[in-house]
Amino acid sequence: MELIKNVPCPFCGTLCDDIICKVENNEIVGTMNACRIGHSKFMHHKDATLYKKPMIRKANGELVEVEIDEAIEKAVEILVNAKRPILYGWSSVSCEADEVGVELAEELKALIDNTATVCHGPSLLAVHDTGYPVCTLGEVKNRADVIIYWACNPMHAHPRHMSRHYFSRGYFRERGRPDRTLIVVDPRESDTAKLADIHLQVEPGKDYELLDAIRAAMKGHKILYENVAGVPRDLIYQAVELLKSAQFGNLFFGMGITQTSAKNRNIDAGICAIEELNEYGGKFTLIPMRGHYNVNGFNHVCTWTTGYPFCVDFATGYPRYNPGETGTNDLLQNKEADAMFVIGADPGAHFPQRALQRMVEIPVIAIEPHRTPTTELADIIIPPAQIGISSEGTAYRMDGVCFTMKKIIDSDLLSDKEILKRMLERVKEIHASESKMESVKEVTSPAK
Amino acid sequence: MIKGTGDMMSKIILTPKEQPQVPLEVDTILPDTLAGKTIDEIKSMNILYGNTEVELQEFFDVEGESGEDPSELQIEFNGDVYNTKRIGQGMTTGEIVVKGNASMYVGAKMKGGKITVEGDVAGWAGQNMQGGEIVVMGNAGDYLGSAYRGDWRGMSGGKITVHGNAGREIAEYMLGGKIHIIGNVKMLPGIHMNGGILIIDGNVISRTGGEMKGGTIIVNGRIGEFLPGFEYLGVRKDIDVDGEVMQGLFYKFRGDFATKGADGVVYTATAKNAHIVP
Amino acid sequence: MEYIIKNGMVYDPLNNIDGEKMDICIRDGKIVESVGESAEVVDASGKIVMAGGVEPHTHIAGPKVNVGRMMRPEDSEKDVEAKSGDRRSGSGFSVPSTFMTGYRYTEMGYTTAMEAAMPPLIARHVHEELVDTPILDKGAYPLLGNNWFVMEYLKNGEVEECAAYIAWLMRATKGYAIKVVNPCGTEAWGWGGNVHGINDPAPKFGITGAEMIKGLVEANEMIGLPHSVHLHCNDLGHPGNYETTLASFDIAKNIKASPKYGERDISLYGTHVQFHSYGGTSWRDFESEAPAIADYLNKNDHIAIDVGQITLDETTTMTADGPMEFDLYTLTGFKWANCDVELETGSGVVPFIYSSKNPVHSTQWAIGMELFLLTKDPGKIMMTTDHPNAGPFTRYPRIIAWLMSSKYRNDLIENELHAWAQKRSSIATIDREYSLYDIAQVTRATAARVLGLSETKGHLGVGADADVAIYSFNPETQDASSDYMTIEAVFRMADHVFKDGEIVVKNGELVKPRIDGRTYWVNCHFNEELEKNVISDVKKKFKQYYTVNFENYEIGDGYMRRSAPIEIK
């Protein structure tokens, strides 16, 4: 048995990089340090629903195994002929694959978008309007005396997050937990809320009102109503005093606030609150609790290559951007999309009904190792070697710190990046021969 | 009425053939660009169809007569163009009439002239509008009269009137000009508003004037829920809005003090809004 | 492949060539003595020939640059380029996307560009973007002015240990030079504070900016790095800061430059000094002290600077000077990004509108110009906008035109700028005009020399990399002073550009968008015994205070397409 150390975990946005994998006969037989969900991700190869070969759905609905070349050829044919193709997913693949994906989208004049569209997309919209005052997780561990969890429950969704960054001792917080005050804002009595020093039990969907009151109170204004969003005015004043006297505070926030009611405006108000808290002598930052281990990586790659983090529409040949118009769900629900390519995501499980209806109507190509609700809808399925397990690549943690994901075991399958590269080459060949045909046409047509 | 409306105007009629599922974009089709062109030239002008450029005539029958002077030119979309985007985007003069519904960005970045849509418009009508007039006889979507993503300089001039209802976040980052909604609006009207006037005759669900720093919002209907960051200033009678007197009794609020240096004003008719007074 | 560039007027200050008509021969990516009959001829008669431009200080890759893009779709939307052939699409006026960045520098005749601020912990990100920045040769400077290890070593007087740590860090992050930003101030920003001047200690660490600068310059020369310490002084943008600037420069005065590679003779590099040349006590009595700074440069040889010229545009500011960016945010109220990086550094990003109607901005413009025009030896000064802080690099052609034409400057001063430009600076009294030789100096030669790259960069002598720019301007028949609009146009779009001996711009069109440039980094070997001890100490602290394992910190060679290590032994 071989022990492979310092392995970054390809599951959640915590991206723990201290996993030890036990490998025997090219198989991961156990892990150390990983949490339950991380562990099961590493052990997944034993799962019976893993695809071993590409498959194409026949007219009768049956999936048949095909060679990789045939699957790629078919996939490319669908995408090249589409007028409004979507390339969606990208959050559980490497940045290197994301880069090829952006070029593929550009070549196809397609729309490219990642899972932020259904999780932290509203946070990105808020970033556009108000900014992004963040820090790396080590700053929280070393400095924070006040930590806020707003509408997230790391105890469940990011299991090792709190032990690594909250309970742990830091350079200026030698005792760890006792040196910190915990504020939780959540309508529920979550496991995280149970640990809180102050729990603001906000009414569901009323985060914007609460933030509005907090910000007004911070500036010395009287809060207009006695009770805001289910929280008594005096408790808000008390929390505000605590925030203003912090030496270093950090806000972690999750999907409970990005996807409800005021959506991007919740985050907008939250970001502004954090920014303004820097005016009282202490330091304040925030970190969005990103879900997939590399959802942030795609947003970065997409931004440095196109100027925009997601929802990028190449229809005109140059990148255009307006979530609400150029999002995957917008295109599906408006029935604009006429083909969809999915990689590193499972829209079949997470998209609203109207979007799924359109997915049923149009050809869907899935690059996906397992059987998922998405592959149930797919016409072509190509299983890749999994990054962080059987292929290498870069991933960005929720705070922007990046890691080289390891290859632990070998696989016969192509990596995401290799599959995409082959597709890109094929698309370029087709486009080149098309433009050649056109120039031949021009030459042979009678002079004007 | 703008200059030239009436008999003097030359007119181009674009009658839509079937609207495709993949949207069209027609920001190239403006009085500014059609003036001085022959019908044949106009027919072969390019528009965007999904990710390909096609000629206008592929999706529209083109009739009428253009003129030399764009301010004397009217373009009529003679039918429902619910899947056609960017009608009148960037126009500076002349007139566009849509005899049905229109898709997104009607009159975005518009500087002058007039657009009338007899049906509904989708989101972002009047985005970053600087001047001119948009009239929507039906309903308007989200982000009417708003700013492009990330821009803190929204609609700065001109007038938008919507006879039906409007969506979320209208008048976002508005700086100047006037928006009048005769129906109801969804949440967050006047979000981050910095100037200008927003009049809503119907009801607002919630968060009127969220994070506003300046400008004036008047809600004649009912505000479902109001924000705690405002200050209540009492009842006012017959208010003066940009030189026009609006009759009746209004509660006056100032805010949103969530933002620094806030000086926005919200008036709401007293009749239906006693519940939001502290 | 062989080329001969015929009959151009060559400006090559490193070889003392000032407008001589001569041929440049190219073979296998290098400038050579002669080429064969079959060499392809590029006719440059009536045109200017210079070495490829060398950018010593720009922000084009990495976390804060990308957050600048991410935060500003409104900046991206207003400047877009469609895909065309092999040329990738892109967007961004003040912070162009990576491909567009590579193309636009290349179109201006630049072939080397240095990313001036790399957080060591996030070095991978910087390199990933550099790989996607085509054509240009590049490198990145790790930020060390607020690094906890450095602060502790230097506080304890352990300069050698500090040097050993830095030697390891350069290899670990594939870094090129020591960057110092607001030393101790960014650490203070970890608590929401700042330091004032060079003698105000960092909270809890107790070391001052002056001690950090001195220790780092000593360590730099102990290792023998090709470039000097690259310093962004304390007090950026504060009225009255010129005293801090001069005091900082003076720290390195008696430390001798000892590079083990290259021909650098300075021991300190001051960056974007325009932002550090302010007099007065507030924005009310704010005035230029550029003459004092220029005077210092004229009297001292241990220092060279880049300017950070204001271009009067709407742009995006970004720097590791976290507290400065927060101040700027409270001033503008637009929006603000920040990223503090554990144990190492911080950063901030804020949009900014420089307006010719604004008294302060007009004076800032004048201060930059004064630095250029009052510094006698262009071998001590370099043209930058601290892109995109004082303006986007795509404005370099305009700055060149300003420098070459007092008429262009005076038109601006008299007709557009606020009266403060004249009242609070001496700019209106200066009629010096740069020659093309001076331009070649401040856009290539000086930078190549102070970076330690002048063996192969910044000149056209035999043995140099065949990075060459040809501009369609005929100094024999055209006068830059009166025809400044032409100067601006020809420097925006070079007639021809060679990169490593290949034609990448041909007749004003970028023809080879897919070429990869080198990544320069320093493969340091200092005191290996000492380094071992230092690293075992570093490892212990890693476990306790970082959130990344030591083993995952070092980045591999995979993050460079053309690794170009400079060996320092």
Ligand code: SF4
């Ligand atoms: S917390 Fe997340 S990253 Fe860490 S081991 Fe668990 S699943 Fe993996």
Ligand SMILES: [Zn+2]
């Ligand atoms: Zn800089």
